[in-house]
Amino acid sequence: EDQVTQSPEALRLQEGESSSLNCSYTVSGLRGLFWYRQDPGKGPEFLFTLYSAGEEKEKERLKATLTKKESFLHITAPKPEDSATYLCAWFRDYKLSFGAGTTVTVRA
Amino acid sequence: DVKVTQSSRYLVKRTGEKVFLECVQDMDHENMFWYRQDPGLGLRLIYFSYDVKMKEKGDIPEGYSVSREKKERFSLILESASTNQTSMYLCASSPGQVGDTQYFGPGTRLTVL
Numbered sequence: 001e002d003q004v005t006q007s008p009e010a011l012r013l014q015e016g017e018s019s020s021l022n023c024s025y026t027v028s029g030l031r032g033l034f035w036y037r038q039d040p041g042k043g044p045e046f047l048f049t050l051y052s053a054g055e056e057k058e059k060e061r062l063k064a065t066l067t068k069k070e071s072f073l074h075i076t077a078p079k080p081e082d083s084a085t086y087l088c089a090w091f092r093d094y095k096l097s098f099g100a101g102t103t104v105t106v107r108a
Numbered sequence: 109d110v111k112v113t114q115s116s117r118y119l120v121k122r123t124g125e126k127v128f129l130e131c132v133q134d135m136d137h138e139n140m141f142w143y144r145q146d147p148g149l150g151l152r153l154i155y156f157s158y159d160v161k162m163k164e165k166g167d168i169p170e171g172y173s174v175s176r177e178k179k180e181r182f183s184l185i186l187e188s189a190s191t192n193q194t195s196m197y198l199c200a201s202s203p204g205q206v207g208d209t210q211y212f213g214p215g216t217r218l219t220v221l
Contacts, residue, residue: 031207032207034209034210036212041215041217042214042215043112043198043200043212043213043214043215044151044198044212045212046209046210046211049207049209051207087150087151089151091207095141095153095156095166096141096151096153096210097153098150098151098152099150100148100149100150101150
């Protein structure tokens, strides 16, 4: 069965403490993987799309990487405003299938 | 900037009521989507539309229907609301190619009593 698994479910960090979130997938013929950020009570906000193993993308303190079996979202020197739930999703045809998300809390 | 708007942020309805959730996008996108989001289950696709008057079932279409009479507007209809439809409903749109980025609205928190 095709699925996407995110770990950990929750992550508590001190400001400046770098860490990584994992998105592993068992999807045949993966054609692209998306990362979104979601703040409480709001809709997901697009961050990155990765299409092939070895690809990397960066935005401010965030860096997403993709291998053949998993994707990582690295948060470097996080700030409290990076607190959010981070969602990964893979697409097939026109549809996205989402993982359950990792909730990141960054304490000052 | 892409803008996707949803008609209500919060909605409270009674069991058995007919409920309409409206979504409008202003970027001339071909595709529109309705998801529901529940704790521990993530986002699940209810229906999507890749053209006006066209619709496709997603992963959990039971108890829902949709309408797309105009390109910019996609409505989700709960014919007879039930308590298990209490959830956060999210609308999204994408330009039109397979794998295009989906842009989400702010969501509607629906409570069915």
